[in-house]
Amino acid sequence: MKRTLITTALPYANGPVHIGHLAGVYVPADIYARYMRMRGEEVLLVGGSDEHGVPITLKAKNEGVTPQDIVDRYHGIIKKAFADFGITFDVYSRTTSDTHYQVSSNFFKTLYEKGEFIEKTSEQYYDPEAKQFLADRYITGICPHCKSEGAYGDQCEACGTSLNATDLIDPKSTISGAKPELKETKHWYLPLDKYEPFLKQWILEDHKEWKPNVYGQCKSWIDMGLQPRAVSRDLDWGVPVPIEGGEGKVLYVWFDAPIGYISATKELTPEWEKWWKDDDTRMLHFIGKDNIVFHCIVFPTMLKAHGDYNLPENVPANEFLNLEGDKISTSRNWAVWLHEYLEEFPGKQDVLRYVLTANAPETKDNDFTWKDFQARNNNELVAILGNFVNRALVLTHKYYGGEVPAAGELTDTDKATLAELATTKEKLQKALDTYHFREALFEAMNVARIGNKYIADEEPWKVVKTDPERVKTIMNICLQITANCTIALESFLPFSMEKLRGYLNVDALAWEDLGKADLIPAGHTINKADLLFEKIEDATIEAQVQKLLDTKAANEVDSYEAAPAKDNCSFDDFMKMDIRVGTILEAEKVAKTKKLMKLLVDTGIDKRTVVSGIAEHYTAEEVIGKQVSILVNLEPRKLRGIESQGMILMAENADGKLEFINPENEVVNGSSVS
RNA sequence: GCCGAGGUAGCUCAGCUGGUUAGAGCGCAGGAUUCAUAAUCCUGAGGUCGGCGGUUCAAGCCCGCCUCUCGGUACCA
Incomplete structure (x- = not known):
């Protein structure tokens, strides 16, 4: 049998690792590696921490420390957690290592010299006070859609829409608070579109045996048409772009991270090339579903463009693990952290390994x-x-x-x-x-x-x-x-x-x-x-x-x-609004929508139809008979073909749940609210 | 809106290129047993395989429409 190189997704070093990481990637990879070793096969299990990218710089800034401080802290915690759980890495490295800077830099240079990149100049926001370009996350402003303040340049957290930073109304730099200005900047792009025929053949024809979730997602991307992807960013945290004109720019984190697999192998052994370039080696990427596109499309394209490297034989990606019915979230602290588990269940590594394997999210998201x-x-x-x-x-x-x-x-x-x-x-x-x-x-x-x-x-x-x-x-x-x-x-x-x-x-x-x-x-x-x-x-x-x-x-x-x-409004402006108490008589969910519910409300004045975005919080049955506050003189508007005559007033709780604004005791329909 | 994955026993999931009475583990019920951390072993109940229609001698598996969950992507307010 060929020798086997197993790579595991590089965990992002802005937090510790949790059961989701373990279940999706590291336990299956370790099981496979141990199995191969028992069979006497030549095998390498490589991993490492992914330490570049904007979120780490943001976290450092918030804590008033350097990005290096952040990644040092979490790299240590993560590495120890894996060791404690018996994940038998032959090497567990990090993308801030010297070797990695050399390897990723050379990789970029090779592609550049082969003419594999396209150069493009575009306009990006620039902070004149901090004298740097701003990543989307560094910009806040008013969301052009829902008009709420504090939307980020890439996404509005209030309405969930993804945005372009240039769409924000009244943008502000979060670094200096200054108003950013548009400035031209040059970046290098990897033309994925050029490799479309290759990817079609290699994945859709030659790898029909890949898991349905992996194959399906690749097909979806390829069918949509691939676009060139920027491989550099204006940032000072990362691997510097190693060519002329690259000053002040670094490799985009997605570009340098997978090269970390190569760097780690090189740190481990002078014979690293046989693991990456020899026909007698097969490569497997163990990852979570969030990484499918990178490992099946982007990284293989990089390897192919470079020319010397093997492509993965399989990418056994898992789905996600939920925790007690909710999505695991680092920022919300909704997780079982590995280092905490070991404090509370000392010596019970195998129990967790067992449970996570027996209930692994192999074909669909699962619940722990x-x-x-x-x-x-x-x-x-x-x-x-x-x-x-x-x-x-x-x-x-x-x-x-x-x-x-x-x-x-x-x-x-x-x-x-x-x-x-x-x-x-x-x-x-x-x-x-x-x-x-x-x-x-x-x-x-x-x-x-x-x-x-x-x-x-x-x-x-x-x-x-x-x-x-x-x-x-x-x-x-x-x-x-x-x-x-x-x-x-x-x-x-x-x-x-x-x-x-x-x-x-x-x-x-x-x-x-x-x-x-x-x-x-x-x-x-x-x-x-x-x-x-x-x-x-x-x-x-x-x-x-x-x-x-x-x-x-x-x-x-x-x-x-x-x-x-x-901003203040005048009393007269306020008095223009005619708010009444009414009772919901009928309710039904509007078909093919997530949020909308069609209501028939007795306003005391009339019985009218109102379309309201409450369907995610209430069922039709539970709202019928409720008294509600309704703005009756709102300009009628058609939503999904239904004319909505008014607006139901709702309060939004911290968790996003909507609650009706209704009188403490029942009042007669048509009572005005002021 | 479009694309992808999923919807199979109370729970978690298997079901090969369509082929006899649809499977497993856990849970539940009954029985056996006592070496063992009341653990084990046997038997059993329980499913319109998300819904409707179609192809076929034959469909959980193929096709169409609908519906729900998750993910990606686009656009509109």
Whole structure:
């Protein structure tokens, strides 16, 4: 088999890593790498921290430290978390390393010299006081759509629309507060469009075996038509553009980050080129779905344009992991952080590895819940695996003082049981080879299931009274099955299998030993055993859930900032508005819209139709009969073909939830509000 | 709006190029058992495979329309 280079998405060093990172990328990559090593294959697992880009400079600025301070802090935390969880990186580097500056710089130069870039001059906002160009994030202003203040140059957080910085009304630099001016700047672009025919062939024709989510997203992008992409930015944090005219510019973070895989390999070994350029090497990118386009389209185009490098053989991207029903979010602190988990569940790395693999978001987004975490630990790790191992070990000590008995003649059941181990190996191998890790884990656990069934069927504790000779065979087989567990489960539960090998007093076994019935010789002495896993109590789980609920409550209060008051208006202006109390008589969601609901309101004056954007917060049933405040003399307007005659007044809470403004006690419809 | 992925038992998910009574784990019910962290083993209940229509001798799987979730992208207020 070819040697295998496994890359893992570079985590962004503006925060610690959480269970989503682990589940989507690092655990599957590590399982695969360990599996390959057990098979005796040549394999490299590379990773590193992604340390450039605007968000890091923003964070540094907020904290009054340098970007380097920020990335040093998080690189340390991230690297330690991975090591603690047993992610067996051959190298874990970072994109601020000297090697990376050289490698990415040279990569850029090569493409430049080959004429692979296009140069384009465009107008960008420039801060005359800070004397620098402004990234979109550095600019705030009034959103041209919803008119709310404080919209960022790339997105308005109030209405969610993505923006161009030049669309903002009354733009301001967040660095100096100055009014930015448009200024010309030159950048280099990678012409993805030029590589469209190549990408079509390489992905759509030659890699139909890629996962549907990966293949589908690539197809979607290619079909839409690819555009040249800027590879440089006006910024002072990053790898400097290494050519004339590049002063004050750095490589765009997406360009330098994947080159980090190459740099990391180079730091590890002088033989790095064989891992990147040799036909006998295959490359795999383990990533999350947010990275599909970069790893399937952009980076391969870079590699292709360069000419010397291999392209990935597969990109087994996972979807996202949610936490207790909500999207994981670093900024909202909605996450289970790896370093915190280890403080609260010391020594339980494997439990998390297990749960995240068993419930990995392989085909669609999945949900992590603490209740499921507990159930999988108690019902699977403890009850199936831990229990079987314990039964085998306890009986061996009880009957033979810890000395492995010799097997006698095998019965049909014995043979069938051993044959099942071999079948399991086949299935397990097939699942691993095709990156189906949750299925693989299930098959690996089957070894313990087979053991439980065997021991229950053979009932050695009964047979020992009538036929002690037979019990020797039974127990020998139980111990062989236990030894098989250490192989089948090694890549999933490395810490526990090391413990188990300690109990069995054996060394690590090779993959090819899986399925064999002579892994532990007769006469071998096993050690005193302890429990492999322990139950997790309800109280422990409740504490974790409570911790999250506290976070949620804190988030809503903390994050809320009352919008500044608008400019004064005259009393006369205010009195122009005719606000009444009315009652909703009928309601129905407007088809094909997300937010709109069509309401029939009794205003006391008449019964009229109002279209209101409340459908995300209320169902039709729950609003019928409610009294509401309604602006009745608003110019009627057509929304989705329905004429809306007025506007329902709503208050928006910190979490975005809309609430009706209604009288404390019921009043007669048509009562005016002033 | 357009593109992509997903919608299968209470929960989490498998279902190969369409082919006999649709599967697994957990949960639940009943039974067996006591070596084991009340763990294990056996049996069972439970599904109009999102909805409607079509192709076919035959559809969860193919086609069309609709609907919901997630993601991408575009545009309008």
